[in-house]
Amino acid sequence: MSTSSSDQLKPMLIGDQWVVREDDALESINPATGALNYRVSVADAALVDEAVATARAAAASRTWRDMLPHVRAQVLGRISDGIRANAEELARLQMIENGKVWSECQAQVASAAATYRYYAAVCETLGAEVTPSRGDYLSMTAYEPYGVVAAITPWNSPMTMEAQKIAPALAAGNAVVLKPSEVTPAVGLAVGRIALEAGLPPGILNVLPGTGSQTGKALIGHRDVRMISFTGGTITGRHIAAVAAQRLIPVALELGGKSPHIIFDDANLQAAVDGVVDGIFEGSGQSCVAGSRLFVQRSVLDQVLERLVARANSIRVDLPDAQGAQMGPVAGFRHRERIESLVDSARREKGEVLAGGRRPEGERFERGSFYLPTVIAGLSNQATAVREEIFGPVVCVLPFDDEDDLIAQANDTVFGLASGVWTANYQRAWRIARALEAGVVWINTYKQLSIATPFGGFKESGIGREKGVTGVRLYQQSKGIYWSMNPANLPA
């Protein structure tokens, strides 16, 4: 195996070859300092073709898909071990590429390792089914891999998002071509190395950095890609779904959100505000499930705003590796400009910026893409900042009067990814949980996630469900098998 890695120009992974390519190399920039981390080789259409051919050959050899499930599970388990053994490196790569604070990067590495461990267990235990027959035969449902799966991921949490796709796709017996975000290519490359070290057959996981318009486009259009699993923005997801529709291949989409976070007047207000703060400001708000629309029952609006503004102003924004840092920069300078333009739109639309709404001051922030935790009140539910996904540390606060008013406002969005409700009334919690149009509802908590629970969006937040035991089925097609017990006995 060649490992011609360079600190200056990172190679891509095709089979067991580390391929360096100077042309169009990506520049990885540290959003906390503006410094160049390294450059990264990019796959053009010819290299995408080579990687898909390698993946296809690896899938066709059947070494991986026919490996006994408990043996395949051992490989997945070793990948999990390898992620844990390389935790410092992986957390650091994510931190210098997307600016998340060190503690969150470490937690996400642990979560990714747990994801591989979980899918090792699923791989070993998930079987085929014998179905009720209507005659003298055995009927069953067997599950088979698609072959080559394209996995395309965003920059906000490459560690966990990529594990959530790669682990079940491999458990299902597929070969995977991963195209990580152009902002965060290094985590996927490091996991590719760890997978090879763990004994994954070469070609079963290939990692191709590059832009969406070049590498992504070539990958989703490739004739030998048989399934696409995408996490990212809704506009990109719609485009990928259209390409998949033309090609008649399945697609799984985890897309954007504008999640309602709800506080009723009987809630424990301190716990609720703590949940709101974590739900929007963790990861600088760059989370698909961020609770970015806060609905507060009118009778407690002032109290909640007072507590929320105090908490937002006390969040320690700092360099991601600084001791005690709670919020780092946002992932890039262009992204910060977009956040700023949406906050400006809120000001124009009569919003009142009660906290943040600007860059932090001080020398240590000058070279990074920092933005303060921001609380905006006074907007209508139709305002641009309330309707569009900002994907930054900005929460818009809106009042509601009663349950009907709340449900009408909360569901008045094209998105339907997540939601949260704080109330002491368990019957109301149940009613609200069932009425919200969202793939996840948190009751008196927020952002707690388990790999064992299926996850995905309603409406324009996505199609399909990742995670859970059935997360493996996303990457398999079922086959009905009828096996006669009496060949002479054909149906009349």
Ligand code: NAD
């Ligand atoms: P994005 O849609 O811009 O990019 C996502 C990925 O798609 C990147 O790898 C990009 O290179 C690729 N891509 C772009 N155009 C493409 C094309 N034409 N063909 C193929 N690939 C293409 O999203 P982003 O800015 O990287 O991430 C932020 C978005 O991701 C937000 O909307 C966020 O809500 C969403 N997200 C969703 C979830 C979820 O689970 N629902 C999780 C995390 C992030």
